[in-house]
Amino acid sequence: MDFASKIRSIPDFPQPGILFRDITPLLADGQAYRMAIQELAAFARSLGTEAVIGPEARGYVVGAPLAYELGVGFVPVRKPGKLPGRTVAVDYQLEYGFGRLEVHADAIRAGTKVLVADDLLATGGTISATVELVRRLGGEVVGAAFLIELTELAGRQRLPGMKIKTLIQF
Ligand SMILES: O=P(O)(O)OC[C@H]1O[C@H](OP(=O)(O)OP(=O)(O)O)[C@H](O)[C@@H]1O
Numbered sequence: 001m002d003f004a005s006k007i008r009s010i011p012d013f014p015q016p017g018i019l020f021r022d023i024t025p026l027l028a029d030g031q032a033y034r035m036a037i038q039e040l041a042a043f044a045r046s047l048g049t050e051a052v053i054g055p056e057a058r059g060y061v062v063g064a065p066l067a068y069e070l071g072v073g074f075v076p077v078r079k080p081g082k083l084p085g086r087t088v089a090v091d092y093q094l095e096y097g098f099g100r101l102e103v104h105a106d107a108i109r110a111g112t113k114v115l116v117a118d119d120l121l122a123t124g125g126t127i128s129a130t131v132e133l134v135r136r137l138g139g140e141v142v143g144a145a146f147l148i149e150l151t152e153l154a155g156r157q158r159l160p161g162m163k164i165k166t167l168i169q170f
């Protein structure tokens, strides 16, 4: 499957100088979406994944179906003030901004093998923050799975030693 042909590139969004890689055409193609999730699921299975975690919002369209396909739980990471229970938070930076991510403090049992999932790896800021949240809760991060990797932004360097699967590289 040529997943890259299902990605639309939009210049200067959300700000000048950013070439935005839009996954919505891939999501709209049921067969491509399913094959992409199944390919990431094979990687996740090989790592013994017991839970999947993903950041709001686009991390959910990868992480949630991946967890469902594996038959394991999904842990949502949210932007501030959205989760009703006690939370743990980390601040982070991304290609075009900065922010804070939160997770419920009781979302992961200590020792759980957790796969982190998102649509896209750019600078790695978002996923590093997500990894940090898992570790703070005592989970073991076994790997990271993405649809897209922006190789020039070297996000992998923020994840030393991590097993990483990406379906499309730009
Ligand atoms: O590797 P990084 O430099 O951190 O960039 C990648 C992140 O940026 C985008 O999310 P965004 O914060 O735009 O939020 P969204 O999912 O709500 O659109 C994307 O979905 C990744 O989570």
Ligand SMILES: Nc1ncnc2[nH]cnc12
Residues within 6 Å of the ligand: 018, 019, 020, 021, 022, 094, 095, 096, 120, 122, 150
């Ligand atoms: N260039 C990009 N396109 C889409 N999502 C992104 N998140 C961070 N950088 C991005």
